[in-house]
Amino acid sequence: MTDPFLAALHRAVPGRVEVGDVERRLYSRDASMMSASPLAVCFPESADEVRRIVATCAEHGRPFVPRGSGTGLTGGATPLDGAVVVSTVRMNRILEVDEDSRQAWVEPGVLNLDLSRQVAEFGRPHGLHFAPDPSSQQSCSIGGNVANNSGGPHCLADGVTAAHVLAVDVVLPDGTSVRLGGAEPEPPGYDLRGVFVGSEGMFGIATAVLVRLTQNPSDVSTMLFDFDEVSNGADTVSAIIASGMVPAALEMMDRLCVRAVEDYIGAGLPVDAAAVLLVEVTGQSGRVTDDARRISEIARAHGARSVRVAADERERALLWKGRKSAFGAVARIAPNYYLHDTVVPRHRLAEALDGIYDITRRHGLMVMNVFHAGDGNLHPILVFDRREAGSMERVHAAGEEIVRLSVHCGGVLSGEHGIGLEKRDLMPLMFDEVDLAAQDLIRAVFDPDRIANPGKVLPAPARCADLQVAPTGSWI
């Protein structure tokens, strides 16, 4: 062992450090296409081991990258600058469940869907679940959800991850530990818990998370509407919200996506429709019955050709399988796809979709849209074959135009995937230098030496732009 840093790392956590080519290649990227080679990959099994790893990095001034399940799509877990990857995959225990207060302490490596499955029996008669439900919920981890402030189809009514995380035990980039937030509703001081959620691994590593659990509804109604025009589906979405209802989910797929999914799983979807809208209403029987009726009326008034109501749990699961199988279905069209994530105001969905069709047509690309319509959260899937010369360049160019279009419509860069590397240099679309400098200040609070996941989120000119260090003791 010639590198003294690696030697120190091995001493700090014996048996937890891998430096082989296979591990370094496996952990060179997340689910995005951006890769870089890590110096080593660590697999801690406790908060104390995380602390020792990070303290060693801090002592040697070496960067580290926290990593959950690696399902991120923006290069957030790509280890730049020869960083050490710290995987939380082995920290996967549910530590404590308080079923009266509906809270649970979990380790960061617990998988999202595992958590909901394991707490389903708590808090009976209703049972409990963890509300954020990203499409990758079978494989993404709670730690990753915290890092990216993840969403999912059912966040329309219940909110994104930040609304469901009450406290985080964190190893800060200097190797010390602190609890941000708490089980209590109003911990004194600044909401450091709130800024930690969504900080993309740049403020430290979460070693335990106190999550808020949500009661399962007694009644569910799942409906599928189909339309001749995409704009009719989009207008239906706005009209439902404007009428004072907030369904549990409002998901849309366009024609190409519907056809691909139907070919793939045979859910009986209307393949001649320009768009289908999946609506789910949950709650108690009075509300569910009434909302389902009113939503059907609104959809018909906006040109819905037919209404399919899931008759039982089997049919409901089939409709959802259709929604969640879109990515698998893509493979039947072309070998590669690039999934984007932007948000537009709900009332501009139709024109944003028109713009996306225009952009992809100009770049000679095929696009499938499957998205969280209720949140205005678009997910254009650019389908291509990277063996074709210039295809990646066209995909990147079209993707950037889609992001610009979304911001131009009054939307934002990302609804649930985060910024990472992918959109780092597009941050000036939303924020000017002063805004970015303020974001850099909060990073400096947590990580003055900038060793936690360096090179992400903030574009280079913004970093360090406004860092001022006040004299010790000048506070208050």
Next chain:
Amino acid sequence: MTAPAPNDLGRPAPRLKDSAELVEFAALVGDSGPISIVGSATTGPHGAGRIVGAPVGLVELRVDEMTVRCRAGTMVADLQETLAEAGQRVALPASGGTVGGALARGRSDVTRLGRGPVRDALLEAIWVDHRGRLVASGGPTVKNVSGFDLVRLLVGSWGTLGPIAEVVLRTNPIPRASRWFSRPCDSPAELSRIQRETYRPASLLWDGHTLWLLAEGHEDDVARLEGPWSPEEGSPPLPGPHRVSMAPTASVEWMLARGSGATSRIAGADAERAVGAVLEVGVGIVHSTHPIERPEMDTRLVALHQRVKNLFDPDGRFNPGVDVLTIGV
């Protein structure tokens, strides 16, 4: 629509910052000298700085987006009244103050259990930094993970990081029915059972003997509660002046052991009369006639707070003398 040209950044924020009222407010705050920020002066002003108040007025209400953009000096009551006309409301407490003041305090009211905390209501903020510059943080849509979520830091900051000028808040539809009920409940086992059986109440308040519930939603679902629950005209009076935040489980234990700590019925009853308290069940806020000691702060957490204040307000301009760790606790 046609996509914008690649060199057209189409950025909303600079345009929003161009508003004459916001520019004027930033100039008023300036780049030097202590500033005491007041909302409607329900709790201030803090410190002996130059007194500034945020601009007033509703900018845009979008029911189909469930968002409202307004100036921070707008009174919460005025905002709620306008929203109510459109069938919407926002999770800010009716404490008689301004939107900026409610956000700066970060205190939710007794409906937090169902309507959510104040901190989740804020989507975007335009605020003034220590150099007198307008800063935009967050984004105007409900779903947004574009960069670090600085708006979280402003909620509960008591104005110590800079005054808020304008915000976008998430709104929610006003439910069709909203009614208070009560029933006897004098044991933690009974409380636990009711907590599990009751589906997403908007509020549960308990004084040790009686449990009050606010049910919101469809009228049929609300009406179904009658029987075990008795209808009430409104919420019970809350004892004061103390309001303390505790872990929900610890707060139930405190309710049982309050006063002399005696839990026998006779001694306990006397002690409970002396120490009036109502607990927000499932939340952990205790409204009490007597102060409740808080645990010591972790020194590491105190240090992080000092770093926040030092970096965002290096000259200590904003609300001098206010310590966010102890104010209102």
